[in-house]
Amino acid sequence: MRSLNPRWQKAVVALFLTEGNRAAALRMAGYKGKPQSIYVMASKIFADDRVRQAIREEAAKQIDIAEPEVLSTVLSIM
Numbered sequence: 001m002r003s004l005n006p007r008w009q010k011a012v013v014a015l016f017l018t019e020g021n022r023a024a025a026l027r028m029a030g031y032k033g034k035p036q037s038i039y040v041m042a043s044k045i046f047a048d049d050r051v052r053q054a055i056r057e058e059a060a061k062q063i064d065i066a067e068p069e070v071l072s073t074v075l076s077i078m
Contacts, residue, residue: 001054
């Protein structure tokens with residue numbers, strides 16, 4: 001993730017806050033423009049291999065953070 005420019009880093013983190021809404025993530029990261037322009041930028045940015053790797057890293061981090069809560073919930077269901 002550190003290899004990305006700061007705006008792309010913000011977009012990756014924002015992707016999790018917007019429940020996967022790529023256009024909203026770009027707006028949260030500070031990108032401006034007409035809706036169609038944002039959609040095109042989102043498509044290009046989130047298709048970049050470096051960004052995809054950063055998303056995987058962030059997802060793994062989010063899973064690690066939530067693991068105790070998830071385990072507790074599963075055990076209470078059982």
